[in-house]
Amino acid sequence: MAFIKQYISEVFGAVRSLWKGMRTTGRYFVRPKEIITQQYPDNRDTLVLPERFRGEVVMPHDENNEHACTGCTACELACPNGTIKIITKFDITPEGKKKKALDTFIYHLELCTMCNLCIEACPTDAIKMAKNFEHSVYDRSKLTKRLNKPGSKIREGIE
C-alpha cells in the first residue's frame, strides 16, 4: 500500500514540476518582446559592434595616400603564426642617403587568430583592428592581402 502511495505521489510530483517548467516556457511564449534573439543577417544595417572588436588587421591611409608604417618588422616578430610578412626597400633621401622603407605589407588573413599582439607591438600605430567579421570567400588566395595601398608612402615626420 505504501508503495502505491509513493508511486502516485511521485507521478503527481513529476507532473507538478513539469507544469512549473512549462509555465516558465509559456511566459516567454506570450511575451515575445523579452526574447533577445538577434535576426542576423537581416539586421546587418543596425548591427553595432564595440569599437575594440577584433575582426581583421588593416592599415589606415590618410587622404594623401600616406600611411605610418616604417617597415620596422616589429609586428612580424610579434606575430605567433607568421601571419605578417613585410618586404622592405631602400629609398634614396634628398641628401643622397639610403633609408629603409616599406615596400609591401603582406597579411595572411587565413592564418590570423586576431590575438592583437601585432597592434600592441607597433611603435607608430600604423596598423589597427577593423570590425569587419564576414571573411568567407570562394577562393583561398583572396585571403592573402596587401595592406599598403599601391603608390602609398610614409607620412612625413614618422621615424
Next chain:
Amino acid sequence: MYSETQILKEASAGDIDGGELVINVGPQHPATHGVLHLVITLQGETIKKIEPHLGYIHRSIEKMCESLSYRQFIYVTSRMDYLSAHINNHACALCVEKGLQVEVPPRAKVIRVLMDELTRIASHELWLGAMAMDLGAFTPFFYAFREREAINEIMEETCGARLTMNYMVPGGVMFDLHPNFQKKVKAFITQFKKKVVEFDDLVTNNIIFQNRMKGIGVLSKEDAISYGCTGPVARASGVHCDIRKIYPYEIYDQLEFDEITESAGDSFARYMVRVREMHQSAKIIEQLIDNIPEGDYQAKTKAVLKLPKGEFYSRVETARGELGVYIVSEGGTTPYRIKFRSPGFSNLSALDHIARGGKIGDLMATMGTLDLVIPDIDR
C-alpha cells in the same frame, strides 16, 4: 521451451548470445561534447568497461609553445579549455610573472579576478544548458545562453573578442576596462539573480531530472583523490580542493566567498556544486565591482622577455578544476619545456570507475556532470 524468467535470467548473465557487446560512442556523437571517443563494453545494458580513446583533436600545444616567446605562447592556451580561456591565460601570465619577478599593479589584479569570475559564470551557464540537453531537455539551453550572451557582450566590449580573448599579458592586462564595464556588469548581476530562479523551476526542481541524477555515478572521496580529480567533480565528493582557498593567488585571500562542497558524490551533487558556485562568483563580482582601484593596468616590462634559468610553476582554479602551468627555462626568450596539468584529463580518467556497473542510459548524466572539454583533455 524457455519460460520468460529463464530467458531474462540468462540474458542478464550474458549467456544468450555469448556475452559482451562492444559499442563506440563518438568521436562524432551528439552526446559527447566534441570529439571524445569512448569504447564501451556492455553486458546487456550494464557497462562493463569504458575505454576513452584520445588524440582526435591533439594539436601539440605544449610543443608549439616551445617555439613561441613568453608573450606569444599565452594566446595558444585559450585554445585548450576554450570555455575558460581567460583563466588559462591567467595561469600562464602568473607563471611568467613569477619568473620575471614583476609586481602586478592592484588595478590589473582586480580586473583579472573580475574577468575570471565572469568567465566562470559563463562556463557554468554553458555547461548547465548542455547538461540539460544531454538529458533531453532542450529549452534550458537557450535560457542558459541568454545569460551567457550578456557576459560575452561584456567581454567583447572590453577585450575585443568573445571566446578567445587573449586579454592577459605578462604584467597585467592588455587594455584598460571599457567605460561601460561597471554599468554592464551591475546590470548583468541584477538580471542573473532574477533569472537564475528560472533554472530551479525548469531543471533543478524537476522530479524527472532529479531521479535521473540522484545516486547515479557515485564517486567516493578516496577515489576522487586517487584519480586526481579537481574542481567541482572532487568538491562534490567532499574534497576541499579549491585553489582559490588553499593556495590563494592574486587577491583571492582578501575576498569573502565560500568553497562549495557536497558530500554525496553523485551526479546531482556535481550539478548542485556548479549551480551554487555561480552564486559565489556573483558574490565575488559584487564585492569588487565598486572597488576597482585607480592606477596602471599593466606593469612596465621589457620588450623582449627573458626568464632566468630555472623551473616555474603556477596553478589556478579554472571552471573545471586545477590548471597547472610548469615552465622550464634555459634563460632564453622561449621556454625549454612547458607542461600543462589540465583538469579535464584527470576528471575523465575517473569516468571508467564511476560508470562501471551502471546502465548505459545513465552514462550521459555521469559524463555530462564531469563537464568534459575535449580540447582541454587532448591539448
